[in-house]
Amino acid sequence: MKILFLTNIPSPYRVDFFNELGKYCDLTVLFEKASSAERDDVWKKYSFDNFSGIIMNGISTDVDKAFCVGVVKYLRMDWDKIICAGVSTPTGMLAIQYMKLYHIPYWIEGDGGFAKSGKGFKEAIKKHFISGAEGYFSTAGEFDNYYSTYGVKKERIYRYPFTSLTEKDIKNAGVRTKSEKESIRKKLNIGEDKVVLSVGRFSYNKGYGKGYDVLLKATESFDKNIGVYIVGDEPTEEFVQWKKEKKLTNVHYVGFQNKKDLSDYYIASDLFAMPTRKDAWGLVVNEALSYGLPVVSSNKCVAALELIKDGVNGYIVPVEDSAALAEGINKVLTGDYDRMCLAAYQSIQDYTIENMAKRHLEVLSEY
Template sequence: MYKREKNIKVLIIWRGPSPYRVDFFNELGKLCDLTVLFERRPDQITDKEKSWFHEDFTHFKGIYLKSITFRNTAFSLEQFKYLRKNAEYDYIVIGMYSTFIQMSSLLYLKLFKIPYLLNSDGGFIKKENKITYYIKRFFISGAKAYLSSSKGTSKYLQYYGANNKIMVYPFTTSFQKDVYKNLTAEDKLKYKKILGIKYNVIILFSGQFIYRKGVDILLKAAKNISKQCGIYIVGGEPTREYLSLCKENNLNNVHFIGFTPPQDLAQYYIASDIYVLPTREDIWGLVINEAMAYGLPIITTDNCLAGLELIKNEENGYIIPVNNTELLAQYANLLIDNKSLRDKIAANNRKKIQLYTLENMAKTHIDFLHNLKD
């Protein structure tokens, strides 16, 4: 067990108190003297239920910047009060580079030649005009070092001018205790009964009901997926389009579940047999980590960085092209009909995800900071 290194003082600027980041900050705060400046309070963030956020700042100092929000963008100048005290910190970390507060902080640090680290949860290299490219390059390049969620993220950072001091950390939402070493058929049956699920095999999707997540793609594929399998789509109220697709294709095995807090969502993970994230784009996709921690075979797309980083075809699940409903249905039916394959993948996923814990994520960060300091 690492001891708290009080001689290392870290300042992080972050967007808001998302539960997985607060859990991570608490773990990191056990290993260093950590202060986190949050750009927005939960009541300033409109695309998430307030109950989703996590404000238990036990092992770090969490501070909400005095900010105003306009069209979902936070504006503040208070961050400069802390950045002017840069000599008090060994490391300043900017959480990302896409908000007003992040960009203004980067401008300040660059202007006064103050060393800093830049974090990135992910990114895809896209076709863009030269002006957009050079704006991104300006904000991304110039950090002393970089914190990256994946090999794909590292390539993205280097495309925009990052140096080779890049630490790839095991990005996750799970504590070691949350990685289920073995879930039996009896466990799954128990939770199916608790949730009132009568299917022997079920597919799970959890997330926002927005276009980017590809729920409509799953529903279009569902007409060719065995009707003996239940499809549970958790996260909100179904749109008219979703309901129309279900009606047109007689998808009586599709069930929509509203917003579900993490402790209740865990029951669906345990009860499920297959996890599908048919995303059009996810710069990471933390639900992949969560599903693997429960041993679920994964079907996701080649535009999901978590999938590209963690999933090897047939070993951990399947990667399909975006919008490919035929392959989605094909792989879903393969897994539905083959319990031994599901069991093999479940064991592989639980083994692989052992390294992807919040404890190890914090340890990887502190090791990197020690090496930079040396």
Template sequence: MKILFITNIPSPYRVDFFNLWGQFPNVELTVLFLETPEEHKGREKKWYHTNYTHFKPIFLRDKVALRNHVIFKDVFHWLKEKYDGIIFGGYAEPTYMVAMEYLRLHHIPYGIEVDGGLINKDSMLKFFVKKHFLSSANYWFSSGKVASDYLIHYGANPNKIIEYPFTSLTAKNLKDALGDISINDKNEQDWCKARGAYRRRAREMLHVEEPVMILSIGRFIKEKGFDLLFCLLPYLDRSTGYYIIGGKASYEIDQFLKEHNLKNVHILDFKTPQELSTYFRAADLFVLPTRHDVWGLVISEAMAYGLPILTTDLCGAGLELVEEGKNGVLCHADDKSSLEKALYKILKMDLNHLGFESYKRIQNYTIENMTLSHYNYFKSQNG
């Protein structure tokens, strides 16, 4: 089984996914990357790992500038080979677009994979561009119902959509998150008691003094919506601790915290996955006030640690994984009042019960299952 996958960067979860896929019998996987870790801006270098053991990584280099865009010409060298499957990790990159047009011209089938998708109010031109490229594939990999609805909106054949559990967690990551806690041999009461023990130990390690700890993780960029949360903090319960991880506080944030004497708000710089695990275990609630996230992997990571979720209705993972009132609450994106109401609402609920439901819901979201979905599809197509 010879597969070509074309994507943008070697993100850690993708590298794990490619390595697992490449270990299946008779699989020869080649992955074309548009950027190296060194070239990609906006991510700490510690975020990456480069263990390309079970697949062939190719970093495209021969590029030509076209106005404000870049197209890698050497993609055509790889498209001329014969494959059992070709997948694009999206559609919006100029290199993807020209490669898709090449494949259509030569009647070579290909698929598009989306990690998520939210239907927007597009201009007529933008809608037709999206529809042209998204509808032209022969099959589609979708991260769930929300993404499938997105694909169908832009012309995908619903009978050719393969849904897979999109995640950044391996089965080992999921097991290690809360160690010996298992939903298979514990009822909810026992699970909550064991989860509470992890919480207490983690808080001792982090010296968390507040009785309730709310955790947020994400880069301090406008899309993540942390400015909306900051505006609310002076008016919220000062006994609740807010731990926001994602970068150094700007001068403006520092001044804001001092001006309002917000000693219960803790701005923390980038943390490694191992460091983050302690914060996940220590927390009571996870909040992501994003303005727009086609997925939001940090949601599934928080659920793996048994955390209830508060996020917005423009977060793909929230729409797919959070059931209102069962394992979390959704608010309207870019709406400070809605965020405030959602915070008050969820903090009156049984957070332990919500966390238990989150933990149950996320158990099948592993990279192993994600890989199996892809392998089984191509196995069924190629015999």
């Protein structure tokens, strides 16, 4: 099968997926840009081993998007399937409009999303570009609703397990013993009895996008023996001052960590907090579950809505509700913790890069 895939940048987890998918088909992937201006240099280290990856020349329109007229040249070529994973980028919109005009069949894929009202001029434009594909790859029930809001029939929606983890990653992570956690905590100089971890970028809406203000407000009610570790980029001055003024000595801004070092923080932690105001998916939830960490998330994270069951492997709480977030965290720490950890690990077993590629091939072969 000869497949053309359109996306914005070669993010590490996407390249891993393409390399796996490319083992079983003739795959070409068009990228709008070589990398995102917001990301660390690690994102610029990739290898196209099992597929043909092409970085197109275009006019940059955002940190991770570009307008690439050259995409039309590739759309004119002979393909068995074309998948567009960037319906909101200028290049993706050009590609979809061209394929609509010349009656070229195509598929649409996304990581996730929350639908708006579906009404009004902007929503009509969105509906125009989303509707009309042969089929749609969806990650979750919430994303199914998104597609349906913009005119997609349910029978055209196909689920796939969205992830950044391989089978090996999940096997190597796993639920850790108390002694293993204590050993890593000593290595990281973690002194608190309990550890709450959150991973994300302060550069996303100055920390408010990931809901770190909500997390800090929740932390104000914690005992000092509960440490909160936020791993990502550097905090804004506002969050530095907040910690100082409220004397939150149990809040720690860790900064960027490579994959290996980040693994230590997952191992050392007792649970994962995801107070985001909106995440189309949230791959860090997958990562946390792979280490057997119960997840307490806002109801604006698609990954959490799909993967977390209240009282089983975590809790879903209302967005921007610091009291509910604190309550959810305390429930995990004082409840049947070992059972929740095992349930967390079990809930992520099918979410592998291998299964992600397998599902795509199954759907495309049957359609």
